[in-house]
Amino acid sequence: MIVYEGKLKGKKHQYERLDEAIRTGVFIRNACLRYWEDGHAKNRNDLSKYCTILGKSKEWTWAGKLNSQARQAMSERAWAAISRFFDNCKKQVKGKKGYPKYKKNRANHGSVEYKTSGWKLSETRDSITFTDGFQAGEFKLYGTRDLNYYQLEQIKRVRVVRRADGYYAQFCIDHDRTQKKIPTGNTVGLDVGLNHLYTDSRGVKVDNPRFLRKSEKQLKRLQKRVSKKFRNGKPQSNNYKKAKQKLAKKHLKVTRQRKDFAVKTALCVIQSNDLVAYEDLQVRNMVKNHHLAKSISDAAWSEFRRWLEYFGKVFGVATVAVKPHYTSQNCSNCGCIVKKSLSTRTHKCLCGFVLDRDWNAAINILMEALRTVGHTGTFQEYWINASGQLALLSIDESQYSKVIG
Known part of the structure; x- marks a missing residue:
């Protein structure tokens, strides 16, 4: 499995739709974790079934906008954290065992995964369109890797990642990377x-x-600007958001x-x-x-x-x-x-x-x-x-x- 990454170029309202998709993914993961804590989930399949219930819920109608396979991927993340906690307990790992924690929707972090649906690549493989309920639309892909070398069937997952400098699409490709090397004897x-x-x-x-x-000197100066513009107990200004960015x-x-x-x-x-x-x-x-x-x-x-x-x-x-x-x-x-x-x-x-x-x-x-x-x-x-x-x-x-x- 190899991962290729490209930066997504779109308009402001498209980025807002991606933010909604990432925020929904965080909600699905936290809801699955709470469902397990309440004693309703015994295995990964129980969490997958619960994702279907969340998608059809009248209370959280916006949760159904996220692609069904993307909801399953977020439930798999929750179960991965749960199983890792159980494994650490069985192995009697010293110190903290890594009890699963609820995730926060942070401004410069977060991701959501699509499997084989919810997205579509263009014929030239230089743009991607997200087709789930959020309707983020088409984005241009900028990167150093060429996706034309691989078949669409080899792309198993597409992960949308939010970072401080923009949004990125990561393509998980089913391909074993091996390269020949002349023995050096060293x-x-x-x-x-x-x-x-x-x-x-x-x-x-x-x-x-x-x-x-x-x-460190530059980081301290930028951190000082953020602290000066922070308003305790009040809505934060745009200058605070810019300094934080x-x-x-x-x-x-x-x-x-x-x-x-x-x-x-x-x-x-x-x-x-x-x-x-x-x-x-x-x-x-x-x-x-x-x-x-x-x-x-x-x-x-x-x-x-x-x-x-x-x-x-x-x-x-x-x-x-x-x-x-x-x-x-x-x-x-x-x-x-x-x-x-x-x-x-x-x-x-x-x-x-x-x-x-x-x-x-x-x-x-x-x-x-x-x-x-x-x-x-x-x-x-x-x-x-x-x-x-x-x-x-x-x-x-x-x-x-x-x-x-």
């Missing part, structure tokens, strides 16, 4: 960090761009910058190697440290990992998640444990091995991954011996265990 281990996005097992460092930190657009730009950098960096790593090892970090737990939460979120470790795994599947590259325990403490030369604090940036072992802390961790991550996947054949890897000299090794698997001890 393997690499990655140790992510805050000073650098990652350090690999060859000692190469990629700087952390810190998009949020660089934009500018702030939302700036946050959206930072998010896009972060995603673009993660995508390009992950693609470069995957295309250059045949095996990529990285730490299996629990970022959700790490951001509980209030001193490092903003920096960790700005580094986008989870985003980077998701794209590594995605491109690994596309290009047929093995991606291995390694447990992070003692990867920074163990010596990659002799295996001894050298305890060090976060402020200690250089690894110094009693065997005389001296190396950058992150570089040492990246080598340990790679070695652990090779043990896990049972690597066979020959490979080339940069190595630093105890005397501090850089050497390029090309060894067999049987010899590798002897070299690393």
